[in-house]
Amino acid sequence: MTERKNLVVNPVKTCQPLGAVLACLGIHGCMPHSHGSQGCASYLRMQLSRHFREFIPTTTSSFSEAQVVFGGSGNLKQAIRNIIHIYKPQAIGVSTTCSAETIGDDAEGIIAEMRGSGELPEDVVIFTASTPSYKGSHVTGFASMVKSAVDSIAVKGAANDKINIIPGMISPGDIREIKRLLALMGIKAIIMPDISGVLDAPMTGKLKLYQDGGTPLEEIADMANSSITFALGQEASLPAALGLEEKHGVSAEMLPLPIGIENTDRFIMELSRISGKPVPAQLEEERGRLVDMMLDAHAHWYGKKAAIYGDPDIVEGITAMAVGLGIEPLYVLTGTKSNRWEETVKTIAPNAHVINGGDLLTLKDLMKEQPVDIMLGNSHGKFLAKEMDMPLIRVGFPILDRANLQHFPVVGYSGAAWLAERIGNTLLDWKDAHVPDHMLELIM
Amino acid sequence: MFNELEERQDFIVIKGRHKKAMKCDSHSVSGSVSQRACVYSGARVVLNPIADAVHLVHGPIGCAAYTWDIRGSLSSGSELYRRSFCTDLKERDIVFGGNERLAAAIDKLVQLYAPKLIFVYATCVVGVIGDDLEAVCKAASSKYGIDVIPVQSSGFMGNKAAGYRAACDALLKLIEPVNTDNIGKSRSINYLGDFNLAAETWIISNYFRSIGIEINAVLTGDSEYAKLKKTTDACLNIVQCAGSMNYLAHKLNDLYGMPYIDVSFLGIQDTSESLRKVAAFFNDDDIILKTEEMIKSQTAKANQAIERYKHHLCGKKAAIYVGGGFKAISLLKQFREIGIDVVMIGTQNGQPHEYDTLQELADEGVIIVDDANTSELEQFILEKGADILVGGVKERFLAYKLGVAFIDHNHNRKHPLSGYEGAVNFAKEVYSTVCSPVWKYALDQGGDSAR
């Protein structure tokens, strides 16, 4: 395998603004605004649309040559005025594109200037995140926007009886599952951002620019008054939690995404510990059913080798889950570089080849040297899976070639059950499709 | 749902007795949810089907990640074009310039894939930091003896149409003939503006083969370096997607005296007319005879197949929202062929003369709009009671939420829509979405258009 410093082939990441836009969509009444050329906004919307299969609103400053020479301040101001006038949002989350950053536009400063001049209505919250893509990835863009929203909206008041959960870049189905777990435990929580009810909104015959879901602004404000913040996943969630700790003294605790039985146990135990509430019988039973399922199928996946790739927090969770099933993660790869992630994954799967900040060509080179039995990751891996002749379980972002997966959680015991079913039965399907006729078995 | 900006009123026309000059081809309003794409995107979709080329995006990762294998152009040979290559610029490059990084990336690509042709796409950032793409590409060309061609596609320099021009300029560099003796000497034609989406190029090539006309080069569906190099051998250029390829056809005419004719293989009527036009150019009795025979048998076959769907579709209403005016015109005719009334027509980048044609062709009361934003689309679709919307991926879910059926006439189409087969597919695709039982449930949920 040759070193490649200046060339990415088949990336396992995309640019910061995409994450920033996604974060805004999880805030009720918030319009994501992309400060830069219209092409970027168009691409972000297209990619998010393909993944979530939903309509994605995002406005753009629509740069032309003039902005490159004179700066984009005028465009941003005009855009903000127009957005308020036409789309009547409760909040606007401004992210910057590469070109806006390169010409040196200071979005935060420009908005402050507008505020100062008194032209902005009091009841529209505007926050900004600096998200040039020559740094970080869509995951860091997401983290920055969540942090910016929380930083600018949360206000200290009387203590509430809630906890904060920053769930990270997970699907609407995942968020629904976390809410269900919290309800079973009888714990009140503010989940921010919350894309459930937005990116899995029901068909109503109306095109709502602002869906019913999303974390309400009042709740974000109240995050300063909760007892604790759980950041699920370091890369996407921790920065906002630390911001709350620093500014408002709400203690921050980092937990891995509750993917797989052990991470879910940890999540539930932590919830139980901080709330002083026992784990309800229903959850015990759910866990029992999951273990029973794992018993029934463990021989189907035991000792199989896997390649896991995608965004750091999810990949970390999937790796832990795989280890728990007795699958051997041979390659674990993320496109978003993070040293903390590398260390953690190496402790979870000490024998794995961990690639911190790689692309799919790296993975292919490795798999050519020593192949695996199954791949777990986003849709872009399908060509590699076909070439190497192996099954691919689709998890993470983006999933462009399968519908409806967004609705099924991978977190919690039910998520683990779904993943176990997928992995086990996919391997059996694969076997059936590949054995000669006389080897086809009825009872497996 | 929300008010529109007054600035937008000049971009909208309702077909009436008098023609009105429409505003179009200008910049989107800041702060709108514009559906428009960028220069790079336009350039990339035109060049991407060149299968054995390396398509290297010089810029930050997003521009490359979003355009990775997004167009369903098929190749009969190399799969190199389906990979995503990017210099993934870092902060350091923004400060000190990305020339070195680009040169190093090209070195690596040559080592890894030994390509004969590399396109280097400029993105916005590269335009801002002022990297000298021309110089880096030139140096790499002579170092390796291959074609390394810069595509000047910085995103803010205009819209998608500007990207088409940037792509054509890159193509002109590629096809510049080394030996001018052969120009126009062969009896074959070039087919411009078909990108082999869902195998469309192959369908049309088959028609020509069976009437005795050879295709020299296709620009750019299922094309490769060696074939494109011989582009100027052909005696005629036929231009399908006028939006993207008109400029190239003009240039080839100016530079090498190559004649061209506009064709359209969308819909039965246009397909037949286009085949006749090309046959007439050759003025050869055998070709003309074969053409008429083929038109007769194909038309009968297609009409028979379409009839099955048509009676389910008569009286339904369609809204069109596509990239170029050329496509909108074809769709308008195609919907008529299957008995559907078009009630709204919009394009992202339609040109003035295309809007004129649309205004002539459209029925009374049809809404025609340039660069429609989301709220306009919603408003017109509901107001006009459209049953189906044709558009690109960003419009699909807008339509579904309204309870309106949808077909993708963009890069994501899954079935060929060209030629006689395409005309049947079109009817079938419209039928299978409009007549799906899912709309019954959507209606219960509050969807009010599709039935």
Ligand code: SF4
């Ligand atoms: S310029 Fe930057 S923000 Fe825009 S698409 Fe490219 S990487 Fe993303």
Ligand code: SF4
């Ligand atoms: S940066 Fe420019 S080239 Fe890249 S997607 Fe945005 S508008 Fe297009």
